Amino acid sequence: MEMAWDPITRIVGSLGIHTKIDFKRKRVAECYSTSSVFRGYSVFMRGKDPRDAHFITSRICGICGDNHATCSVYAQNMAYGVKPPHLGEWLINLGESAEYMFDHNIFQENLVGVDYCERMVRETNPGVLELAERTEAPHAADHGYRTIADIMRSLNPLEGEFYREALQVSRYTREMFCLMEGRHVHPSTLYPGGVGTIASVQLFTDYLSRLMRYVEFMKRVVPLHDDLFDFFYEALPGYEEVGRRRVLLGCWGALNDPEHCDFTYAHMTDWGRRMFVTPGVVVDGKLVTNDLTRINLGIRILLGSSYYDDWEGQEQFVTRDPLGNPVDPRHPWNQHTIPAPQKRNFDDKYSWVMSPRWFDGKDHLALDTGGGPLARLWSTALSGLVDIGFVKATGHSVVINLPRTLTKPETTFEWKIPRWSNALERNRARTYFQAYAAAVALHCAEKGLAEVRAGRTQTWEKFEVPDESIGVGFTEAVRGVLSHHMVIRDGKIANYHPYPPTPWNASTRDTFGTPGPYEDAVQNTPIFEENTPENFKGIDIMRAVRSFDPCLPCGVHMYTGSGRTVKAMHVPTGLSGLGG
Amino acid sequence: MNAGTQAPVERQGAAPGSDEKPIHILWINAGLSCDGDSVALTGAMQPSIEEIALAGLPGLPKIAVHWPLIDFECGPVQGADTFIEWFFKGERGEIDPFVLVIEGSIPNEKIKPEGYWCGFGSDPETGQPITTSEWIDRLAPKALAVVAIGTCASYGGIHAMAGNPTGAMGVPDYLGWDWRSGAGIPLVCVPGCPIQPDNFAETLTYLLYQAAGSAPMIPLDDKLRPAWLFGATVHEGCDRAGYYEQGQFATTYDSPKCLVRLGCWGPVVKCNVPKRGWMNGIGGCPNVGGICIACTMPGFPDKFMPFMDEPPGGKVSSTASRVYGSVIRRLRDITGETVDKEPKWRHAGDELTTGYRPPW
Numbered sequence: 001m002e003m004a005w006d007p008i009t010r011i012v013g014s015l016g017i018h019t020k021i022d023f024k025r026k027r028v029a030e031c032y033s034t035s036s037v038f039r040g041y042s043v044f045m046r047g048k049d050p051r052d053a054h055f056i057t058s059r060i061c062g063i064c065g066d067n068h069a070t071c072s073v074y075a076q077n078m079a080y081g082v083k084p085p086h087l088g089e090w091l092i093n094l095g096e097s098a099e100y101m102f103d104h105n106i107f108q109e110n111l112v113g114v115d116y117c118e119r120m121v122r123e124t125n126p127g128v129l130e131l132a133e134r135t136e137a138p139h140a141a142d143h144g145y146r147t148i149a150d151i152m153r154s155l156n157p158l159e160g161e162f163y164r165e166a167l168q169v170s171r172y173t174r175e176m177f178c179l180m181e182g183r184h185v186h187p188s189t190l191y192p193g194g195v196g197t198i199a200s201v202q203l204f205t206d207y208l209s210r211l212m213r214y215v216e217f218m219k220r221v222v223p224l225h226d227d228l229f230d231f232f233y234e235a236l237p238g239y240e241e242v243g244r245r246r247v248l249l250g251c252w253g254a255l256n257d258p259e260h261c262d263f264t265y266a267h268m269t270d271w272g273r274r275m276f277v278t279p280g281v282v283v284d285g286k287l288v289t290n291d292l293t294r295i296n297l298g299i300r301i302l303l304g305s306s307y308y309d310d311w312e313g314q315e316q317f318v319t320r321d322p323l324g325n326p327v328d329p330r331h332p333w334n335q336h337t338i339p340a341p342q343k344r345n346f347d348d349k350y351s352w353v354m355s356p357r358w359f360d361g362k363d364h365l366a367l368d369t370g371g372g373p374l375a376r377l378w379s380t381a382l383s384g385l386v387d388i389g390f391v392k393a394t395g396h397s398v399v400i401n402l403p404r405t406l407t408k409p410e411t412t413f414e415w416k417i418p419r420w421s422n423a424l425e426r427n428r429a430r431t432y433f434q435a436y437a438a439a440v441a442l443h444c445a446e447k448g449l450a451e452v453r454a455g456r457t458q459t460w461e462k463f464e465v466p467d468e469s470i471g472v473g474f475t476e477a478v479r480g481v482l483s484h485h486m487v488i489r490d491g492k493i494a495n496y497h498p499y500p501p502t503p504w505n506a507s508t509r510d511t512f513g514t515p516g517p518y519e520d521a522v523q524n525t526p527i528f529e530e531n532t533p534e535n536f537k538g539i540d541i542m543r544a545v546r547s548f549d550p551c552l553p554c555g556v557h558m559y560t561g562s563g564r565t566v567k568a569m570h571v572p573t574g575l576s577g578l579g580g
Numbered sequence: 581m582n583a584g585t586q587a588p589v590e591r592q593g594a595a596p597g598s599d600e601k602p603i604h605i606l607w608i609n610a611g612l613s614c615d616g617d618s619v620a621l622t623g624a625m626q627p628s629i630e631e632i633a634l635a636g637l638p639g640l641p642k643i644a645v646h647w648p649l650i651d652f653e654c655g656p657v658q659g660a661d662t663f664i665e666w667f668f669k670g671e672r673g674e675i676d677p678f679v680l681v682i683e684g685s686i687p688n689e690k691i692k693p694e695g696y697w698c699g700f701g702s703d704p705e706t707g708q709p710i711t712t713s714e715w716i717d718r719l720a721p722k723a724l725a726v727v728a729i730g731t732c733a734s735y736g737g738i739h740a741m742a743g744n745p746t747g748a749m750g751v752p753d754y755l756g757w758d759w760r761s762g763a764g765i766p767l768v769c770v771p772g773c774p775i776q777p778d779n780f781a782e783t784l785t786y787l788l789y790q791a792a793g794s795a796p797m798i799p800l801d802d803k804l805r806p807a808w809l810f811g812a813t814v815h816e817g818c819d820r821a822g823y824y825e826q827g828q829f830a831t832t833y834d835s836p837k838c839l840v841r842l843g844c845w846g847p848v849v850k851c852n853v854p855k856r857g858w859m860n861g862i863g864g865c866p867n868v869g870g871i872c873i874a875c876t877m878p879g880f881p882d883k884f885m886p887f888m889d890e891p892p893g894g895k896v897s898s899t900a901s902r903v904y905g906s907v908i909r910r911l912r913d914i915t916g917e918t919v920d921k922e923p924k925w926r927h928a929g930d931e932l933t934t935g936y937r938p939p940w
Contacts, residue, residue, distance in 0.1 A: 005655040007610065014648070036709045037698040038612075038698065038746065044741045052887050059616070059739075061616070062619045110622075110650060171625060171860070178868075179863065184863070185620070188866075188869075195833070197834070197868065342695040343695060343708060459834040538655070
C-alpha cells in the first residue's frame with residue numbers, strides 16, 4: 001500500500017516521505033527519499049570574496065549554521081595559511097560544544113521525544129503504554145520518574161514537565177553559545193584567523209555557571225533515556241530492527257586541539273587524530289581509517305536520482321592535493337553544480353539531494369552518520385586516542401567523567417559500542433554525546449581560562465587572501481560529517497562545495513542503484529504499530545527517519561506496497577507504477 | 581490539551597469547555613529557507629512559544645498553531661492526522677480566521693520549463709509537489725494577515741544574492757508591496773537573519789492582540805517592519821559608539837573598540853540587536869565583537885559585501901571622528917582623572933572636614 005508523509009514535521013526543513021508498506025508482512029517494502037527545496041549555494045558563491053564564505057554558508061542551515069561557519073573558517077584558515085591564537089580556538093570549541101548541547105537537547109526532547117511520549121504511544125501502541133504504566137523505571141532515583149509511563153507523560157508536548165524543562169535548557173545553552181560566538185544560529189563573531197569575542201574572566205564565569213547547570217541536568221537525562229530506550233527493546237521484542245542498517249558510519253572529527261592543529265593540509269593527518277572527537281570510517285564495526293587525508297581523497301559525489309546535469313568533461317579545478325595525491329573528478333573540489341529542475345519521477349530523478357559516497361578503493365559506500373552522535377562515539381571509541389580526563393576513549397567504549405555539581409556527586413557514564421546501528425541506538429548515542437560535549441567543554445574552559453589568566457588574551461590573527469589557493473575544512477556538524485571544499489582563483493571563490501550530513505543520510509539511489517541511508521534503513525523497518533491501515537500513523541517509520549535527525553529542506557518520500565498489488569489510498573503519491 | 585487529532589500546540593479556551601473559535605496559524609517553512617527563523621523563535625523568552633500557545637499573557641486569544649518544526653501531527657497524507665490537511669482546510673475556508681506565516685524567500689517558478697525550486701506537500705491530482713508560490717496564491721487571499729518571518733521572506737535575503745539560479749524574492753515582491761489582507765492588514769515583515777527571537781514573538785503577540793480587538797492596527801514603516809522594533813539603527817544602540825565618538829577604531833577583530841573600519845555597517849542598519857541583546861540580554865553583534873553585516877536590510881547581502889571590508893561611507897566619518905575624537909579624549913582624560921579620585925574629606929583623621937558645623 002502506498003503511503004506518503006509530506007511534509008514530515010518535527011525535523012528541520014521540508015521533508016516528505018513516500019513508501020510502499022506491506023501490511024500483511026508488517027514491513028516497509030520500498031522507500032524513496034526526496035527533497036523539494038533547492039537554493040544553489042555553490043552556484044551563487046562563485047566569484048564572491050572568499051572572506052564572505054563563512055557568513056554566507058552559515059545560512060545553509062537554521063539549526064546548525066554555526067557548524068558551517070566554523071567549517072568554512074577552517075577551510076579559509078587552510079587556504080590563507082593562518083593559524084588562530086590558541087585562545088581563539090578554545091572559544092570556538094566552547095561555542096561548538098554549546099551548539100551540540102543545545103541542538104541535541106531540543107531535538108531529542110522536543111522533536112524526537114514526542115515519538116515516545118505518552119500521547120503518541122497511547123495512539124499507536126496502547127498495549128505498550130499499559131506495560132509502561134506497570135514498569136518501574138530502573139533509574140528512578142537518578143531522574144525522579146517512578147514508572148516508564150511517567151517518563152512518557154513528561155514528554156507530552158507542552159503539557160509535559162520534562163518537555164518544557166528541555167525548552168528552557170535549549171535557551172540557556174544558546175546563551176552559552178552566544179557568549180562565545182555572538183548570536184545563534186548564524187554567528188557574528190567568527191572570522192578566519194580566530195574570533196572577535198573579548199576573552200575575559202567574566203566571559204568564562206558566565207559560560208561555566210551555565211555549563212555546570214547542564215552537567216547536572218545530564219546526570220538526570222542519561223539514565224532517563226537509558227530507561228526509556230531499554231524499555232522499548234523489552235516491550236516490543238524485535239524492536240532492534242527498526243531503522244536498522246549495516247554499520248557504515250562516517251565521522252569527520254570535531255573540536256580541534258590548538259596545541260596540535262596548524263590548519264595545514266600537509267599535517268592534516270596528524271592534527272586530525274588530535275581532535276577531541278576522532279575522525280573515522282567504521283564499516284561493519286571495524287575502523288577503516290582515522291586519517292583525514294585519506295577520508296578527504298575518498299569522497300565522491302554521485303548523481304543518479306537527483307535533479308542535476310552531470311559535470312563530466314567540465315573543467316577540473318584540482319588534479320592533485322597539496323601532497324601530490326591525485327584528486328578524483330567526482331571529488332567536491334572538482335564538482336560543478338548544474339541544476340536541472342524537472343518533474344518528480346520515482347523511477348528516475350526524484351530529489352534535489354545528490355548522492356555523496358565514500359570510495360574505499362573498491363566500493364562506493366553509502367555511509368551514514370547515525371544522526372551524528374552514533375558515528376562520533378563509535379569512531380572515537382575504536383580509535384582510543386582521546387584522553388583528557390573528562391573523556392577517555394578505551395578502544396571499545398567512551399568513558400565520560402562529570403564532576404560534582406550543586407546537588408549531585410561526581411558521576412561517570414560509559415558509552416559502549418552497541419550491537420546495532422538502529423533507531424534506538426542513534427537516539428541513545430545522542431544523549432550520551434550531550435554528556436560528552438559538556439565534558440569536552442569543561443576541558444576547553446579550563447584551557448581557555450588558563451590562557452586568560454596568563455594574560456594571553458589575543459583571539460584573532462591577521463592574514464592575507466592569496467590569489468590562488470585551495471582549502472578544506474572538516475568538522476562534525478550536530479548531525480554528523482561536514483566538509484567544505486574551496487578553490488580560490490584571482491582572489492575570488494572559483495569553486496565552493498559544502499557537504500553537510502543530511503546529503504549523506506537523505507541521499508537517493510546513486511548511479512549504481514545503491515539506496516541512500518534513510519531509504520535503506522526504512523526499507524528494512526518492521527511495523528510494530530497496532531493501528532490498521534485506516535488510522536495508521538507510521539510511527540515506526542517516523543522513529544526510523546527521525547533517529548537520523550534530518551535537517552535542511554530535504555525530503556524523504558517513501559512508498560509502500562503489498563506484493564504485486566498496489567492499492568492507492570485516496571490519492572496517488574506520484575509513485576504509482578513503482579515496483580507494484 | 582486534548583488527545584485526538586487537534587494540533588498539539590492548541591490550548592483549550594481560557595474557560596474550560598469554552599467553544600471560542602481558535603485563530604489558526606498556518607506556517608509554511610518551505611520557501612528557500614534554512615528554518616533558522618523557526619528555530620530562533622523557540623529561543624524567545626519575551627514571550628516564549630509555550631507562553632503564546634498556552635496564553636501565558638493576559639488577553640491572548642485561543643490559537644492553534646500548525647508549525648512544521650514542532651507539530652505533533654505528521655500524517656501519513658491519507659491518514660487521520662495529516663499535517664498538510666490544515667493547509668487545504670485553510671484554502672477551503674474551513675479554519676477562518678488564520679494567520680499565514682511564510683519563512684524563506686519565494687523562488688521564481690516561471691523561469692524554467694518544468695519542475696519546482698521549492699514545494700510543500702504533494703498535489704493529490706498529479707502527485708507532484710505543490711510549489712510554495714502556489715500555496716501563497718491559494719492562501720493569502722483568505723488570510724487574516726500574512727507575516728514574513730526573516731529577511732529571506734521579507735526581502736529575498738541570502739538566497740536572492742546576485743548570481744542565484746532561482747530568481748528568489750521576498751513575499752512583498754511576490755504579492756505586491758501594497759497588498760492588504762481581507763481585513764485590511766498590510767503584509768508584516770520581521771527581518772533578521774535569523775529573526776531576533778523576541779522581536780518575532782512580540783510581533784506575533786501584537787497581531788494576536790489586534791485580532792482579539794484589543795490593539796490598534798500594527799504600526800509598520802514603509803518597508804513593512806514593526807516600527808517600534810526597527811526604528812533605530814544598530815549604531816544608535818551600540819555600546820561601542822563611545823569609542824566611535826572618541827575616534828578609537830579597532831584594527832584587529834579582537835579589539836573592544838569600534839569595528840567600523842573592519843566592516844561594521846551598524847551606523848546605517850535598522851536593527852535593535854545591540855540594544856536588546858540576542859537572547860536574555862546576552863550576545864549580539866558589534867557590541868560583542870561581530871561586525872554588523874546588515875542582515876535585516878532589504879539590500880542584504882549584496883550591498884554589504886565583501887563583509888570584512890570597511891564600508892565606503894565609513895571612511896569619511898570615521899576620519900573626521902578621529903580628529904575631533906582625539907581632542908575630546910584628551911579633555912575626558914583630564915576630567916577622568918579628577919572623577920577617579922575621592923573628595924578630600926573622606927579620611928580617618930581626628931577632625932571632621934566635610935563642611936558640617938555642629939550646632940553645639
